[in-house]
Amino acid sequence: MNIRFVLEDGREVHEAASAGEMLLAVARRAGVPIDAPCAGNGTCGKCRVKVAAGEVAGEVSKHLPKEAYDEGYRLACQSEIKSDLVVDVPASAFAYQNQIRVADFSSPGAKEAFDAMRARVTEGEYAEAGGYAVVQATLSEPSLDDPQADRERLTGAAAAALGVEPGAVRVSLAAQRKLPVVLRDCGFAPYLLVKDGLILDVAPSEAEAAPLGLAVDIGTTTVSAVLVDLLTNEILAAASAGNAQIRYGADVIGRLVESAKPGGLARLHEAVTRECIGPLAGKLCEEAAAEPGRIVRTAIAGNTTMAHLFLGVYGNHLRLEPYVPAFFSLPALRGADVGIGIHPDAEVLLAPNIGSYVGGDITAGVFASGIAEKDSLSLFIDLGTNGELVFGGSDFLMACACSAGPAFEGGEISCGMRATDGAITSLTIDEQTLAPSYEIIGQGGQKPAGLCGSGLIDVICELFRCGAIGANGKFLMKSDRIITDEWGLTRYVVAHPEDSASGAEIYINDADIDNFIRAKGSIFSAIRTMLASMDMDADMIEDVYLAGGIGSGIDVAHAIGIGMLPAIDPARYHYIGNTSLAGAYAMLASGKAAARVQGIADGMTYIELSAFPGYMDEFIAACFLPHTDSKLFPGGI
């Protein structure tokens, strides 16, 4: 049978299929991007597509209301193919994968944190010259009497320009490939990019020979990157994109399960390299009007699972007792090893992992946060698809992970989304009318598309404050905005269809609230357990640094209000942005910083929370608003 997928940009993809196949499986085979954060179990509703012609077997469900069903909408993961099909794939079906946005160090808090760190690696104690030189060489022109080959002609002239012996100069294959044409384009006076005697690049102009660096944060949900001029360490361009692996599952466990299937490791490896980081690097270079082949150094930070999948290393043992990674550090990688289209001889630095669930995003992030250099005690919290905590200072550092799930990046929440354009990032609710007021990420004037992590905190906190939900997260009242559907699910309507970007209602239901409460409970109980393991409590924390995908919009008072973060003075909380990306930038800019990240990893103690007997009790107690022990939150909301 012939399946024709029509994407919103008009692009069409045809794929042959057999009757009885699931539509999502066929889309995956055809490379059609359809999100499936629940890994195709029918429990997230993100894979909704419209069958414009033909027939599939599939039913109305919690995630597919009757009105949508009647309009032809179906969940791709629950639709068995019955005939030839024409399938419209709306942009909402691949929002996680597709939406590219400028990664920023510009949001409040993040900018100051980044600038302070940048000063450390470019002027301060970690400043270090990169060793790159751009020099012009002047070659004699070949003739019938002087038919010397281009390379040998070049190495002689380069040695003279560098003041070394010709034997000490090597030519990378990438430079060799460009050499014949470049020499003749520039009258045999090319500019050379040289490091340690290796000619990495040849170009007709000085500007085109300048070395570029790429820093990448591989998040489970979002991949962010910056392009850097390695001579000045200036950021030339920044961007982020959804991690294309999301079509194989929302969290690291789902990805690891998929990776252990036949061909699965290759699929996940390709998804993050060729389909995600490669195009992202291409886009950054396009902005900077440069070829990706000019990227001669890259630093990558990601959690342990992401690091394994990025390198195509089998990682399934990460999720199986005794939870052992295939590597902590992997030095001396080259561009040709990693398949993202950069210079084949590029140095590839990978931020080191320290355990199965505390990876390079955290070791790089701790460097960026600066807590490892402080005498006082700090708590570092990275809230992305996974939650990781680091506590300590220059004397010691302890780290643990909590299985918060993807709720903080909008995953497994009906109308959840990443903190990208259209996301509701903060919200208040009128106590009388229950009508919301909200702020949206974007240029202004547009309608909301969904709720990101900080918006979710606000809506739950506000519903609780208004008495619309109880301590267990269940709805306590009905109104024109609090509606129970035929499945028994009660929802709060944030935006009516006519007020939303997609024309579909934006809401949060009691299942979403329950998911989010478990996520926040996981964070809070992890903090309590880690501190308790050292006979410490939250009062001893001087500063709390919040990092990660939850975004700068987070209202700390609200997060304390729902019992997600300890009830200490909100002024001691600092949002410091994407520290994984900032740390990767530091490694890119300075070999000393990269060595320090390795030193931080070597000195960090990894705690396995599940090994602590009290952890599960702490977790259960934290799965209330704000907590079963209200003394922990004396201030109320």
Add this chain to the structure above:
Amino acid sequence: MNIRFVLEDGREVHEAASAGEMLLAVARRAGVPIDAPCAGNGTCGKCRVKVAAGEVAGEVSKHLPKEAYDEGYRLACQSEIKSDLVVDVPASAFAYQNQIRVADFSSPGAKEAFDAMRARVTEGEYAEAGGYAVVQATLSEPSLDDPQADRERLTGAAAAALGVEPGAVRVSLAAQRKLPVVLRDCGFAPYLLVKDGLILDVAPSEAEAAPLGLAVDIGTTTVSAVLVDLLTNEILAAASAGNAQIRYGADVIGRLVESAKPGGLARLHEAVTRECIGPLAGKLCEEAAAEPGRIVRTAIAGNTTMAHLFLGVYGNHLRLEPYVPAFFSLPALRGADVGIGIHPDAEVLLAPNIGSYVGGDITAGVFASGIAEKDSLSLFIDLGTNGELVFGGSDFLMACACSAGPAFEGGEISCGMRATDGAITSLTIDEQTLAPSYEIIGQGGQKPAGLCGSGLIDVICELFRCGAIGANGKFLMKSDRIITDEWGLTRYVVAHPEDSASGAEIYINDADIDNFIRAKGSIFSAIRTMLASMDMDADMIEDVYLAGGIGSGIDVAHAIGIGMLPAIDPARYHYIGNTSLAGAYAMLASGKAAARVQGIADGMTYIELSAFPGYMDEFIAACFLPHTDSKLFPGGI
């Protein structure tokens, strides 16, 4: 329009085409292998296919007789598409590309030469240990109390096994990728392949960790390779295949022209790497029951054009004055650079070029021939698609190339073919009846498929001896075997259709004879010119070493008889086989030999024949049977 290609093995390839497109162009786009040694000019007739359904515009021609036309045969390069088509592609249409045959050092002469050289690199002055070690490491098993990562666990144990510091041990990415599964397969006691502290491979058994090497001769027409055990230097398997680039032209000039077109360099690069050497390495490894990833060292020898195209380096300047290569030598290449599926960290050695038309096949070949170590004067002749000559000994070496064209490998000859199964390799003609007797390469009992280089020498020499052709190569008589066709071409029938393997007549016509005479004239005049440039003549040559694709079947007396080789004692001629491949093997087996090949290249003087005023006169004089100056061939035939 829809074009369906049906290959002889039943495989089908569908490709969309527009009316007016040429069938050969569509086949190329679809990746259907169809030979076109004349680069699609309609002058070789090798691209003959059968249109089983549909219509093309195309006519009867010299290379497509009426009978074949009426049966539906067409030349793909001359057929304009008019409708949907079903096209049968017979094996004969890709004989150059497809036929794989064991590359041998076993033919008379070649075996002795190879064995003598092998002794030099394995026991004699060039013998050298490869530096590879296979050791077993014993690791502790991980547990919840000892969750050390696999890599860090390995480097500790490997350092202990090797007696070095853990910091001195590195793990290649390829080994890292296998590590998690191998460790658990072998009870944490893996065998390691180590060189210079780098763990190249991990395997559950000692045998599976042994290092493999690949030596490759990239000929313009034929690519040959041997797989070698690098611990013992034993040859484990040998094979050859047609160079898949042949569909873009028979000789280096055609390839260079194609490479300068948009996308052309990538096409030629892919054709020789992914389509030819990659599968060849795969086949050799299959024979040896090993993975291609175990190939950790490779040595490649080819002419200058082949070296450029193999590495994807723009080579068009080779054919443009002042004829300058992009490189002579290119050291320090890695497996990941070359795209042939071997270990990414494999050492890649490329035999050095010395000029635009004297390449690594000759520098490696001269090492293999041993002439560079001799006090006496030798002439080394490599007769493949190109002809190259080296004259000298331990005191000096001079080299030149002659544009002999592909006739010695059967190219641009109506019924010419490579020296593979079915080729007529030697032939005599009865003076009375003009009936031929011939020998065929193969198992015996089969019918001939065509004429290879040595067979062509024989048939021309015999026709001349019998008085059937004159000194200018034109036919002097008619008979039942000497027939003039409607195009005015006269041919000698070597085998009637019923006596040939394909059912098509095997013949040689006056155009073929003319082509071959120009090829042999090119060789002879080059020898004369080179010797004359030093005031020497052929009598001063102690030994002549014949190498290359012309094959061991060459009858030296016949080659002298037609004026191709100097008239010196045939006992001074030695056929020594594929010296390019033998030299590549030497480089693989010994770093000292590789250094010596570079030394030979550095010391060799390259002569541009066209710069000698007398060369063109010499060439014209040599384009007769045997020569205009019969005193040069006092013995007659």
